Amino acid sequence: MNVLLVSMPFGALDRPALGMSILKAELAEADIACEARYLNLVCAELVGCDEYHWISTELPYTAFAGDWTFTAALYGPKPQSEAGYVEEILKRTWQFEERDIARILRIRALVPHFLDYCMETVRWDDYQVVGFTSTFEQNIASLALAKRIKAKHPAVNIVFGGANWEGEMGIALHGAFDFVDYVCSGEADVSFPELVRRIRDGCSVGERRNPLRGIVYRSKGRSLFTGPPAPVHDLDAHPIPDFSDYFSALDRSSATTVVTPVLVCETSRGCWWGAKSHCTFCGLNGNTMAFRRKSPARALEEISHLTNTLLAQFIQFVDNILDMKYFDTVLAELARRRLPTRFFYEVKANLNRRHVERLAEAGVCRIQPGIESMSDRILKLMRKGTTALRNIQLLKWCKEFGIEADWNVLYGFPGETRGDYSRMLELLRAIRFLGPPSGCGPLRLDRFSPYHSKPQDFGIRDVRPLVVYRYLYPGDEQSLGKIAYHFDFGYSREVDPGGCFDAVVKFVDEWRRNPEAGALRSVAQDAESLLLVDTRSDACAPEFRLTGPEKAIYEYCDELRSVLVIGQFLAKAYPDVAFDEDGLIAFLESLIENHLMVSDGTHYLSLAVRSRRIGSATSPAVATARGDVPSSAKDGQLVEAIN
Ligand code: SF4
Numbered sequence: 240m241n242v243l244l245v246s247m248p249f250g251a252l253d254r255p256a257l258g259m260s261i262l263k264a265e266l267a268e269a270d271i272a273c274e275a276r277y278l279n280l281v282c283a284e285l286v287g288c289d290e291y292h293w294i295s296t297e298l299p300y301t302a303f304a305g306d307w308t309f310t311a312a313l314y315g316p317k318p319q320s321e322a323g324y325v326e327e328i329l330k331r332t333w334q335f336e337e338r339d340i341a342r343i344l345r346i347r348a349l350v351p352h353f354l355d356y357c358m359e360t361v362r363w364d365d366y367q368v369v370g371f372t373s374t375f376e377q378n379i380a381s382l383a384l385a386k387r388i389k390a391k392h393p394a395v396n397i398v399f400g401g402a403n404w405e406g407e408m409g410i411a412l413h414g415a416f417d418f419v420d421y422v423c424s425g426e427a428d429v430s431f432p433e434l435v436r437r438i439r440d441g442c443s444v445g446e447r448r449n450p451l452r453g454i455v456y457r458s459k460g461r462s463l464f465t466g467p468p469a470p471v472h473d474l475d476a477h478p479i480p481d482f483s484d485y486f487s488a489l490d491r492s493s494a495t496t497v498v499t500p501v502l503v504c505e506t507s508r509g510c511w512w513g514a515k516s517h518c519t520f521c522g523l524n525g526n527t528m529a530f531r532r533k534s535p536a537r538a539l540e541e542i543s544h545l546t547n548t549l550l551a552q553f554i555q556f557v558d559n560i561l562d563m564k565y566f567d568t569v570l571a572e573l574a575r576r577r578l579p580t581r582f583f584y585e586v587k588a589n590l591n592r593r594h595v596e597r598l599a600e601a602g603v604c605r606i607q608p609g610i611e612s613m614s615d616r617i618l619k620l621m622r623k624g625t626t627a628l629r630n631i632q633l634l635k636w637c638k639e640f641g642i643e644a645d646w647n648v649l650y651g652f653p654g655e656t657r658g659d660y661s662r663m664l665e666l667l668r669a670i671r672f673l674g675p676p677s678g679c680g681p682l683r684l685d686r687f688s689p690y691h692s693k694p695q696d697f698g699i700r701d702v703r704p705l706v707v708y709r710y711l712y713p714g715d716e717q718s719l720g721k722i723a724y725h726f727d728f729g730y731s732r733e734v735d736p737g738g739c740f741d742a743v744v745k746f747v748d749e750w751r752r753n754p755e756a757g758a759l760r761s762v763a764q765d766a767e768s769l770l771l772v773d774t775r776s777d778a779c780a781p782e783f784r785l786t787g788p789e790k791a792i793y794e795y796c797d798e799l800r801s802v803l804v805i806g807q808f809l810a811k812a813y814p815d816v817a818f819d820e821d822g823l824i825a826f827l828e829s830l831i832e833n834h835l836m837v838s839d840g841t842h843y844l845s846l847a848v849r850s851r852r853i854g855s856a857t858s859p860a861v862a863t864a865r866g867d868v869p870s871s872a873k874d875g876q877l878v879e880a881i882n
Pocket residue numbers: 510511512513514516517518521522523559560609
C-alpha cells in the first residue's frame with residue numbers, strides 16, 4: 240500500500256503542512272508507506288517566489304485571487320465568468336490596480352504548465368491513495384490536479400481533508416466533484432489511517448455494523464457521511480509529526496534561497512475559553528471546541544525534537560490559545576533551559592504581569608493576544624472575557640519584557656454604538672506609544688461561529704455566501720452556502736452600528752502609517768522617588784518626579800486598580816497618614832490629564848513602561864528588552880495637581 244499526500248498552491252512556503260506531517264507519522268506507525276509532496280514549492284519556482292508570496296499572503300484573502308487562478312484549469316475556459324470576477328471582485332470590491340490584475344493574470348496563465356509538470360513528473364499510479372490537504376486557498380488548485388489524476392489513473396483513490404472540507408462543506412464539495420472518492424471531515428488522526436487500511440483490505444467505510452466515523456463516501460452516486468469523528472482526546476498517544484519531506488523538498492527547491500523555514504508545533508487543540516464562552520465571531524476549531532492538551536513532558540519532548548534534530552531557531556505554536564497550566568510547567572522548563580530558540584504563542588489577553596515575565600524568560604518573543612477591541616462594551620458583545628484596561632496593561636507589559644504583540648481591532652459588531660467608539664478613541668490616543676495594532680478590519684461572518692449558527696440571536700439577518708464564491712464553485716446560492724466559509728450579512732435596525740466606528744478606523748489607519756516614536760518610561764531612582772520620562776509627541780512635560788505615596792500609588796497601579804483598593808493599599812502602606820478619597824481621585828485624574836494614566840471610570844492603570852535595570856534580566860529575551868534609561872535624566876517637574 241502506497242500513500243501520497245499533496246500540498247498544493249497556495250499553501251504556505253515557509254512551513255511544513257502540519258496535518259500532512261501528522262498523518263505521515265500516523266501511517267508510519269501503521270506500517271503504511273507514505274510520502275508527502277510539496278507541489279506548492281514547485282509552483283513557486285515556476286511563477287517566481289515573490290509572485291507566489293504576493294498572491295498568497297499580501298492580497299486580501301477573501302478576494303480568493305489564488306484560488307481563482309486555477310478555476311479555468313478546473314472548469315475549462317468561461318470567459319464571461321472570468322471577466323465578471325475581474326470586474327466585480329478585483330476592480331469593484333477590492334479596487335485592484337490594473338498592474339496587479341495583470342500580475343494575477345500572468346500567474347493564471349502559468350497554471351496549465353504547472354499542472355502538466357505535476358502530471359508528468361509524479362508517477363501517480365504508484366499510489367493507491369492520493370490525499371490532498373486543503374486549508375485557505377488550496378482548494379481549487381487541489382481539485383484541478385485531482386481531476387487530472389482521476390481521469391488518467393481511475394484506480395487511484397482521491398481523498399480530501401483539511402479545514403475547507405469539514406462538516407457540511409465536505410459533503411457539498413464531495414457531491415459537486417465526482418472525482419473525489421473520500422473526504423476526511425474534521426480531525427483525521429484516526430480516520431485517515433483507518434480509511435487507508437479499509438481501502439487496502441477492500442472493506443467498506445459505511446458498513447452498518449462498523450462504520451468509519453468522519454468519512455464522506457459515495458454509494459449509488461450519492462454522497463453519504465458517516466458522522467463527525469470522535470475528537471482525539473489523548474494527544475500524547477499520537478506520534479510526533481514527520482516534517483522530513485518538507486525539508487527535503489525545500490532543499491531541492493530554488494525557493495530555499497529566499498524562504499526562511501518556520502517550524503510549527505501543536506501542543507493543544509480546541510480552546511478552553513471558547514468551550515466556556517464561545518467568542519461570537521470565532522469560527523476556529525470547527526466542530527471540536529473542547530480543549531485538549533499534550534502533557535508537559537510530551538510538549539517538551541516535541542520542542543526538544545525540533546530544537547535538537549531540526550535545529551529550530553523559531554517555533555510557531557499553532558494552538559488557538561496557550562494552556563494556562565503551561566506557565567508553571569512547559570514555560571518554566573524552557574526558562575530553565577535558556578535555549579537560543581524563540582517562540583510564538585496565541586494567548587488570552589488577560590494575563591498577569593508574572594505570566595508575561597515568564598513568557599519572556601521562556602524565550603517567547605512574539606504573541607498574538609485576543610485583544611480585538613478597546614471598548615469594554617464591545618468586548619462584552621464579543622464575549623471575549625477581557626476588558627480594555629486589561630488589554631492595555633498586557634500591551635504595556637509586553638513592551639517592558641520585549642515581547643512583540645500582534646493584535647487587532649475588529650469593528651462592526653451588532654449592537655455597537657457611537658459612545659463605545661468615542662471612549663475607545665480616547666484610550667487609543669493615550670496608548671499610541673505602545674504601538675499600533677497589526678490589523679484593523681470589519682467583523683467577518685465565518686462558518687462555525689455563533690453569529691453564523693444563530694444569527695437571529697444577535698440581530699444578524701440575510702446571511703449569504705460571499706459573492707466571490709460564485710466565481711469559484713458551481714451551483715446556486717443555496718449550494719454555495721454549504722461550501723462557503725465566509726458570509727455576507729445585514730443587521731436588524733436595532734443593532735445596526737452604521738458608521739459609528741469610522742473615526743476609530745481612520746485613527747488606527749493613521750496610527751499604523753505614523754507610529755509614535757516617543758516613549759513613556761518609569762525609572763525607579765531610589766526607594767523614595769520615581770522618575771517618569773516622557774518623550775512622546777503629546778508629552779505634557781519631559782519628566783515628572785513622584786515621591787512618597789504618589790510614587791507608591793503610581794507603582795501600585797502598574798496593574799489596574801479601583802479607587803477602593805488603592806485606598807486600602809494606602810491605609811496599609813502609610814498607617815500614620817490620613818488620605819481622603821476626593822484627594823486621591825484628584826491625584827489620579829491629574830495623572831490622566833498629563834497622559835500618564837488611563838481609567839475606565841472605575842479602575843486606574845499607570846501607563847509608563849518600567850525601565851529594567853541592567854542585570855535584572857532573567858533570560859536573553861528579557862535582556863534585549865531592557866529599556867533605555869536616559870543617563871542625563873534630571874529632576875523633573877512635579878505633577879501640578881499633586882503639589
Ligand atoms: S476567538 Fe480565540 S479565545 Fe475566542 S473562542 Fe476563538 S479561539 Fe477561543
